[in-house]
Amino acid sequence: MIDEKKLIQELKHPKSKEKAFRVLISVYKERLYWHIRKIVISHDDADDVLQNTFIKVFKNIENFKEESKLYSWMYRIATNESITFINKRAKQKNISLEEMQTKMIDNLESDSYFEGDHAQIQLQKAISRLPQKQQLVFNMKYFDDLKYQEIADILETSVGALKASYHHAVKKIEEFLRTN
């Protein structure tokens, strides 16, 4: 268990910043990695985005106003970085976001860092067809088992809106899995 307040103070102090940052990385690297990986799908892309996320955290920790929890601030940065990454990729390839996501899932089957079975690929396909916000909510609730309030803090939205998003998401996914 880490003392979040103390860690933030150490991160903001030049003398203790580096040591505290190492603690921060060791605590959050895996959680953030898997959050990012589920959005960008490939390991190499997740690695790039994760590093950028931590660099952003390091550069901006002085501006962190502590109005939210540290983890929700970091998840927010990771989410923004991941979405920006996919949007940029789609723009570079001159394709729509939907086409980009279909391409990402198609590549998953030949990815050496994917060992899922047919059912898991089908689930990823079903997720990729959802609107972006529903994808985020579904991933955080279904795979990461985060609470609605925690997701609401990360995405800066209301619990009511999230519940509705999750409901639409599971409905569409169940239907996709039933018919495909």
Add this chain to the structure above:
Amino acid sequence: MKKDDKHNDFLNREKDLYQKNGFSTPDAYFESFEDDLMSKILEEEIKEKSSTKTGMKVPDLYFDSLEEKIFENLPKEEKKSKIRFLNTSNFYRFASVAAAAILIIWIMTTKKEQNSLNFDSISNNELNNWVTNETGDLGTYELAALYEDNEDLLGQDILFTNTISDEDLELYLNDIEIEDLLDSEN
């Protein structure tokens, strides 16, 4: 008492009981209860058909080497210069010469830029692009109104000061293609 009435009576009494017992629920708990329950049922069905695992994995020892990789890419702090000027009079002399040189270069560059900015230096392409892109909202009526508004200022013969020879005009009218005209109409 009918069966339905009995049932309703039971429900009303139960509601009163719950509201008096001191317990409370989160805001809108019962409003979203049906949707929450349905979400849970659908979630269980997804779990049965698929898995709660993504099937994604990471290279061996990836997380062990991550910390160092991040530190390598962190912005390096600029080290403060430790150069000391031993002879301050030489420093000021050098600084004033450098400042004068910069000033002269700046004046010459600015003057050159000013000289090079005139109507002749604008290429036809640039003019065409400007007319096409920047005057899109200006129709014939707007242009006519603009001319009328500035007639006194511009001088009455301003549009006809350039004389075109009959030969040039004939050549132009013979060369122009109908399709070009249609294109320009469209």
